[in-house]
Amino acid sequence: xxxxxxxxxxxxxxxxxxxxxxxxxxxxxxxxxxxxxxxxxxxxxxxxxxxxxxxxxxxxxxxxxxxxxxxxxxxxxxxxxxxxxxxxxxxxxxxxxxxxxxxxxxx
Amino acid sequence: xxxxxxxxxxxxxxxxxxxxxxxxxxxxxxxxxxxxxxxxxxxxxxxxxxxxxxxxxxxxxxxxxxxxxxxxxxxxxxxxxxxxxxxxxxxxxxxxxxxxxxxxxxxxxxxxxxxxxxxx
Numbered sequence: 001x002x003x004x005x006x007x008x009x010x011x012x013x014x015x016x017x018x019x020x021x022x023x024x025x026x027x028x029x030x031x032x033x034x035x036x037x038x039x040x041x042x043x044x045x046x047x048x049x050x051x052x053x054x055x056x057x058x059x060x061x062x063x064x065x066x067x068x069x070x071x072x073x074x075x076x077x078x079x080x081x082x083x084x085x086x087x088x089x090x091x092x093x094x095x096x097x098x099x100x101x102x103x104x105x106x107x
Numbered sequence: 108x109x110x111x112x113x114x115x116x117x118x119x120x121x122x123x124x125x126x127x128x129x130x131x132x133x134x135x136x137x138x139x140x141x142x143x144x145x146x147x148x149x150x151x152x153x154x155x156x157x158x159x160x161x162x163x164x165x166x167x168x169x170x171x172x173x174x175x176x177x178x179x180x181x182x183x184x185x186x187x188x189x190x191x192x193x194x195x196x197x198x199x200x201x202x203x204x205x206x207x208x209x210x211x212x213x214x215x216x217x218x219x220x221x222x223x224x225x226x227x
Contacts, residue, residue: 033213035154042203042217043154049211086154090212095167097144097156097212 004087006100012107018074020103022087025068032070032089034063036081037102043086047072074105082107109134109141111204111218119198119225125191129204129218136185137162142207143180143187144214147200155200159207160187194225 004024012018022032032050035043045054047063050070060075074081087100115127129143136143145157158168160178168176177190191198202223206216 031211031213033211035214037154042219043214045213045215048213084153088154088214094212096169097159097167097207099146099154099156102153 004089004098004100006085006087006103008101009104009106012077012105014077014079014107016077018077018081018105020072020074020085020105021069022072022089022100023069024089024098024100026092026098027065027068027070027089029092030090030094032063032065032087034061034072035086035088037084037086038082046085077105077107079107081105108216109206111206111216113202113204113218113221115202115221115223117222117224119194119223120227121195121225122193125189125194125198125223125225127189127202127204127221127223128186129188131185131187131206135182136180136187137182140209141215142209142212144205144207145178145189146203146205146214147198148203148220149197149200157189157191157202161209196225199223199225 034047037043050065051063062073084102086102110132112130119125142159144159160166166178175192180187201220203220204218205214
């Protein structure tokens with residue numbers, strides 16, 4: 001399959017937990033990475049290889065994977081986390097990069 | 108991490124060819140650690156992968172754009188480039204170049220993006 005599916009929007013109150021999911025057939029065999037994008041800015045990597053957090057990214061960001069669905073979890077959401085979030089992976093052959101449609105997180 | 112900077116015309120006429128260059132600093136594009144990628148984003152919309160090139164010359168392109176996309180590298184200038192032919196208004200977007208780690212394929216470094224408008 002050549003698609004990654006994200007829900008268009010998630011809304012949470014400050015301090016709550018936000019969960020953003022990404023689904024696709026290839027996700028069971030390919031790594032997934034997550035990006036945060038704020039208006040007017042280039043995307044920033046917040047999770048890579050399903051569960052790894054780059055240096056400088058707050059511990060409240062975490063990732064998990066189960067079968068063909070991966071999840072970005074933001075615990076104790078802060079107002080500064082309001083942004084668009086995109087998942088990125090590859091097709092099952094590894095020949096095409098795929099992006100999810102993006103999820104707008106409203107805090 | 109490497110730094111990337113896109114350059115090229117901000118306005119292209121319909122049916123013409125869009126040409127962009129990405130200049131890499133802080134590292135060599137001849138490294139086997141990176142793919143060099145192009146990604147675009149229409150205003151208010153999501154990210155769309157265009158394609159990537161590896162130092163071996165191997166290229167991968169989005170199947171929906173494949174017939175119109177050419178990717179190349181100029182190792183003497185530490186640059187890589189994108190050509191998109193037969194453009195229409197639908198190709199109007201912010202175009203990013205990026206460095207993608209070979210192996211796990213995470214996009215590690217992004218340029219700031221350059222806006223290309225297709226209009227007569």
